[in-house]
Amino acid sequence: MAEAEQFAAVIVDAPGLGALDYRVPEGMLLAPGDRVIVPLGTRKVPGIVTGLSPVTEVPAKKLRRVAAVLSDTIPLHAEWLALTRFAALYYQRGWGESAVPALPLFMRRAPGVRHESWLKKARAIGPAGGEPGPRPQLNDEQAEACRQVLASGGYVPWVLFGVTGSGKTEVYLHLIEETLVRDPEAQVLLMVPEINLTPQLEARVRARFPDELVVAMHSDFPDGERARSWLAVHEGRARVLVGTRMSIFASFRKLALVIVDEEHDTSFKAGDGLRFSGRDLAVWRAWKNRCPVILGSATPSIETWAKVRKGDYKLLTLTKRASAEATLPAIRLVNPNRKGARTLLTPDAAAAMEATLKAGRQVLVFLNRRGYAPVLSCPSCGWVSTCRRCSTFTVFHKGAKRLVCHHCGWQTGIPPACPKCGDPDILPKGTGTERIEEELAVRFPDRRVLRIDRDSVSTRHEAEEAFRRVHAGEVDILVGTQMVAKGHDFANVGLVVVLNPDAQMLSPATRAREQLFATLMQVAGRAGRAGAQGEVLIQTRFQDDPLFAALARQDYVAFADAVLEDRRANMAVPYVHQAMLYAEAKSLAEAEFFLTEAVEIGMREAPPEVRIYDPVPMPLMRLMNVERAQLLVEADERPALQAFLARWRQSLRARAGVEWTMEVDPLEA
Ligand SMILES: [Zn+2]
Ligand SMILES: [Zn+2]
CATH class of the missing domain: 3.30.70.600 (Ribosomal protein S10)
Structure with a gap:
């Protein structure tokens, strides 16, 4: 008797398509979660088997066959299929559109000739080995936070709310350790923002668990490296995955703890494709796996804070800076120079810098705008430099002698004269980091100034080198954008100068204030981490704004509660x-x-x-x-x-x- 026919439901990455039925060729063994290659139109595409059935409603002559099964590893786990299905429903895409692109390219291609040897090498990676790294003693608050999480069973969403330097990472590491010890098969996902996944962080986690395989996933990684990490997690060999938002789609055998560090960071939201929130999916995944999820931040997002206030999320608070001698910085607000002034740096800021530098400490100057000036303009006729492809200005980059569109990358040379009226005296308008760097070099000729932004450092390793120079004391004044605000501790920075927060104060976007507050709290946290108290000097016209009052007291709770009240009154997110x-x-x-x-x-x-x-x-x-x-x-x-x-x-x-x-x-x- 002939073997009974079998049909596979297969999802593929094509818009608007549900699962498609294919005939399973005789002798091919398939299971749900298998990766396959199937014909679609005139192409062969990767797909994932979501179900098998002895019957199909598709007429026999329209049915096509599964071309190949990729049998290099175990099938995708049911939990992973459920995750991608939920993500598709929630974000309004086809299931295949959420699932297939979530796999590394390597895992959705018909294996080439070198696949076997690649697999062998990929499976050979092992734990770091050596002596475990130092395990600092937890302070009372850290210990209490750990105790509460570990005493809870099943799914509990926690918000670990702690000021910069309060030792959230140490809490994470302690929880990871306990989770791994309790269950020899347990796996942990630690998600961090793009910019925070540094080689140092990876090394720190690896050093802490020398006997366990710790792998990382970052969008900068070449696909082979990503696939290697993916496979190690999928097969249960890796116990800890440290990754950016893409890591939420890793396939785990037994996920037992999910941690999202800096949960308010906007890099957890994908700007294209599925446009998912890695943080929100992390919460769903913990729920599905009946395990705890920790959302850590010094400035939780307003959505998260609303859930704390509603009682949906439980709050753990760290109020003390972990190192005993570290103190909160003093915050000082000063008026900016009048409009049209030649310099952006005020006399107050310059004097404070002078004093700090004399005391042998470093200064961080924060300006969230790169380039020399946001626009070139002609004083005679009002011409401004604009992008040929976008409805926006082109930014003047003096060093590169280019006008660059920061949205699409289009660039052009500097015109010798106004293209409209011919006036040769076209001028840069406004100030970016490059111009401030120049201004500082003139103002402090004997000091070493280093600029850190996406123009001066473009790779993770260049950034590491720049930060190393700051740590080594080879720099007196550090100028930077958002890049310097996040995740880096500068022990010797005694003063932070914030030059122009007012641009963002005036933004109409719903979340502009919330994001500005988070950024300023983060930047302020860079000052005064070792020993002496640091100072933060902010140049703003909005000194009476409650945002700055809350910032001066480092009072996130007051700020967030006020924002929530405002959103409720205006029926804005998260109330809609x-x-x-x-x-x-x-x-x-x-x-x-x-x-x-x-x-x-x-x-x-x-x-x-x-x-x-x-x-x-x-x-x-x-x-x-x-x-x-x-x-x-x-x-x-x-x-x-x-x-x-x-x-x-x-x-x-x-x-x-x-x-x-x-x-x-x-x-x-
Ligand atoms: Zn002109
Ligand atoms: Zn453009």
Whole structure:
């Protein structure tokens, strides 16, 4: 008797497609979670088996066969399939669109000739070995936080709220250690922001667990390295994965603890593709695995804080800086120079710098704008330098002698005279880090100034080298953007000067204040970490703003509670739930036409509790010669929004020349 026929449901990475049925060739053994190669149209594509059945509704002549099974490792785990399925439903994509791209390229290709030897090498990686690194004594607060987490069973979302330097990492390491000891098969995921996943952090975790395999995943890694880490976690050989947001899609055998450090960091939200939040999926995953999840931050996101206040998340607080002699810095607000002044640095700031440098300590000057000046302009006719492809200015980079678009990378040389009226005296307007570096070199000719931003250091290793020079005392004044605010402890920085927070104070974006507060708290945390008290000097016109009062007291709770009150009064996130529909086309009219039609379709289907707003051009309307518009959808209750989006997405009508995409929980609304 012939063997009974079998059909495999396979998901592939193609928009709008559900699982497709394929015939399983005789003799091929398949299980759910197997990676396969299947024909799709005229191509062969990678897919994942989600189910097997003896029957299919697809007519026999339309059925095609599974071309190959990638049997180099065990099938994807059921929990991983559930995760990608949930992510697809939540973020409004096809299951295959969330699952297939989540695999390293290496794991979704038909194996080449060197695959076997690669696998052998990949499986040969082992623990670091050697003596375990130092285990500092936990202080009372740290010990109490660990005790509470370890005493809880099953899924509990914790917020580990602790000021910079309060020793959150030590709490993580202690929890990881206990988790690994309690269950010899347990695995831990430690997620950190892009910029924080440094070789030092990796080394610190490895040194702490010399007998366990600790692997890392970073978007900078070449695919082979990523695949090696992925495989080690998937096969249960790695006990700890340290990674950026992409690591949330690693396939674990037995996930027993999830930690998200700096949970407020916006790099956990993907800006393209599935547009997922790694932090939010981390919480879901802990729930699914019935294990604790720790969200750590000195300035939790407002969404997270709302859940603490509501009682959904439990709060653990670290109030003391871990090192006994470290004290909070003093915060001083000063008026900026009047408009049109030749320098950005005020006399107050210069004097404070002088004093700090004389005392043998370093100064950090923070300005969140790279380049020399944000724009070149002509005083005679008002011409300003703009990008040829985007609706934005080009930034003047003096060293490189270029005008550069920071959105699309388009660049051009410096015109010798105004292109419009011919006036040769075109001038840089405003100040970026490059200009401040120049100003400081003139103001402090005997001091060594180092600038750290994406222009001066472009790779992880260049950044490491720059930070090493600061630590080694080869630098007196450090100038930098966001890059220096995060994750780096500068023991000898005695003064932090914040030059122009006002640009962000004036931003209309919902989260601008929250993000500014987090950044300033982080920058302030760079001062005064060893011994003597540090000082933070902020140049701002908004000295009466409660944001600065809270900052001066380092009082996140007061700030966050006030923001929550404000959001509640204005019915803003997190008290409403949002999604955005984006459309891109050659002309704005086409993009807006698509969205207008989408509004009409939506109005017919939306229940009264779902609000659909009018289409508007995106804040950056033209990007790389593509015109962009957006449309906001909002509901007070999450289920109403999600149900509507799922129906709406199916009924949107494609238009030639218009690309559209949906984003759930957009950060910029
Ligand atoms: Zn001109
Ligand atoms: Zn551009």
